[in-house]
Amino acid sequence: MSFHAVDQRLPLVRQAAFGLQHVLIMYTGCITVPLVFGAAVGLDKSTVALLISADLLIAGIITIIQSLGVGKLAGARLPIVCGATFAGLTPMILIAKEYGLQAVYGSMLAGGLVGLALAVPFARLIRFFPPLVTGVVLTVVGISLIGVAAGLIVGNDPTADGFADPGNIMLAGVVVLVAIAFLCLGRGIWTQLGVLLALVIGTLVAIPMGLIDLGGVSGSPWFGITAPFHFGAPEFPITAVVAMSIVMAVVFAESTASMLALGEITGKPLTKGDVARGLVGDALSGVLGGIFNAFVDTIFTQNVGAVATTRVHSRYVTATSGAILIVLGLIPKMGTVVAALPAPVVGGVGIILFSTVAVVGMNTLRKVDLSDRINTTIVAVSVGIGLLPEFAEGMFEHFDSSARILLGSGITLAAISAFSLNLLFNHTRIGAAARAASAPVIATEPVPPISEEPHVAARA
Template identity: 50%
Template sequence: MTSRDVHPVDQGLPAGRLALLGLQHMSIMYAGSVAVPLIVGSALKLDAATIALLVNADLLVAGIATLVQAVGVGRFLGIRLPVVAGATFSVVNPMILIAAQYGMPAVYGAMLVSGVFGLLVARPFAKLIRFFPPLVSGTLLVVIGVSLVGPGTAMIAGHDTGSPDYAAPSHIALGFGVIALVVLFTRVLRGFAGQIGPLLAMAIGLVAAIPMGLVHWDGIGAAGWFGLASPFHFGPPTFPVAAVLSMCVVMLVTLTESTADLIAVGEITGRRPSDADLARGLATDGLSAVLGGVLNSFPDTAFAQNVGLVRMTGVRSRWVVAVTGGVLVVMGLVPKVGAVVSAVPEPVIGAVAVVMFAMVAAVGVQNLGRVEFSGNHNTFVVAVSLGVGLLPAFAVDRFGNSIFFQHFPAWLQTICGSPITVTAILAFSLNLLFNHLGRQAAPDLPQASTGT
């Protein structure tokens, strides 16, 4: 078999390119991944050393999950596509609520059970892919991209709208400058240089941020050389029924998010996943929760910003992402390495992330372009799914947390607090209602089975 016969997803690249492209993926996802342990740790008033251990465990599990997704393990794990895994934000509120009521051992006991649950339901859940035609997947991807622009904005302007430093002109100028560099490099550079344009833009943004006082190197000296917490750091796990049910709901939410991203990666790379492929990818999310329950980490999901990066650079090799996974594992085991990356200011990372999030929305628009909107209710399905689904994204407190359902029961907040989940439920249900139940399939449905 010649190199021309190898699918771009399976093609290897020279070592130097692999390293730089892998580092680029890591740089894009790092801030979003470590945000989860930082938010949870701060909310639970954990000490700095414990939060650092959570961050290390988070990076380690994300690295393992990313490696599994890229390389695959037998017939049961890993979708074998360029998928980067990272901690899901869906787990934040449930973890805080469970810890407050039952303690940290219950958090990780419930997470452990939810991981086993995820492994068990991955295959039947994957069979729902036939109900994710371009009408549903396109709408969901648009909402994923649009709703994540909010967190990207917070990285540039600040997380607390009540702070005097919020939306400082210097921070916004730095972010816009990095975006301008991404645009310039994408337009001007060719070949490998063009593929690492976002990484070059971040490097220049880092240099520009030094005289602004936004780069702090002291964390590197304070970080240790080895920082992995022992399994069950908070004590033997416990399994309150309410906590277990809540985390299982989180797992279903995570699988829903991952489904859209995995389908998007498949379409971008030209290798649309089969039911079996999708099942292996979703089972990896379950594995991450099992590992998280043991190693004091968090459930992982496919990261949308890295999906956008694959689209933008056109680099489809899964071995690039395998490098990313390896780097994340090293960062999880060696905190000093992670401290170097964490020195990059949020406005720099956020600027690139905003572009990547928008790329995911653009993929969704592209999917919707394949849908037939004449003589059916597909326009109505998209309108209701977008309108209602985005409500939680636009009703937020001063810290950017959704408050639309704040007076509802905790379990309902877990399901409906995420625009992605609300949109998935609506688009999925409305497509069934208008295009399947009591009538023949709408014209766009055959496209889902053929991948065209």
């Protein structure tokens, strides 16, 4: 019996090696989300360590579900590696500051349940989330998070003694330069691991600077699992639930694009059922993340690139990656070590990762006909509206607290704007009429020969 390359098993050693490579490629991006979230809301290192362990555990579970599938219910059965999405970071920070951590995980849980209900309909309505919409959202996600990376490097309190410390800025600069060296000059796996190696080298440089405190490592256990609802009974503020539901829709659009790309790379045609089951996997990450204090997961595009580069298409390889992530998530001591990473090092890595997300968004927008004035207007307006809260901090501070959660997230504003304008102008008669009205009028009178009126003909 012949198998598709996606369904073939590799020898155990090769399968483990390629699975570990996938983990190393995505690891930095995965742990950056809990590190940035913890720093932004002022969590202590032990709590951040807990979030890291939960993050890796849920990422591993969802990766296995997406790779192997759960009957006809969930999983795209493709070589997929999942991890925490940056799209949910800003809304989670806003919710935490306004309502507390119980609301963060309650709204994530509710958003996951909404996602479960919408997975099948969304797979059928994917045409309403073209590159015009996803490109705008990804661009705004990346740009808006650069401010978060800056806060990790220089601090968020201008009155603090260590604010904008030159040593911290130089350390972040070292991290960026090391990453550039590996990413641009490296070969093979060294290029793929460039950001992770920059993180490690930056941490080593930070040791003599006295920026690392490993005091909590010895007291953390070698084995453990995050208790459900660690921060207390979940709470469900309506605005927070709406915000996380929008995040889930953004994740759906992003993951759908990745699944379609994997279908092309592996040569396995995807049905709407395959896409729907993949989206169910994303929604389950919201449900499990809300219960176990983790984060909403998406398909990591860097791992999609690794599948294309290595030409190893087996979904059992990525299932092995999921198993490795689960093991890492069950080792609290590992989370404690990661939580001790200096903020400037994480900020330096964040600059690269967040900017890369923005570049992915720009690359997605290249698929859009931007010579069309309506498409150009949709992109310009949506990006502009999405970045307003980032460049005018506090512009919505006089609004109701509930409204601030939605309006204060540029990602949410960009998603709503791009989706609504695209729906209005590209899926109704309004846009068709506008394009028809602006179409050039074709002359009906004979045009003089080129030889007689060269300049007129050239202008025409």
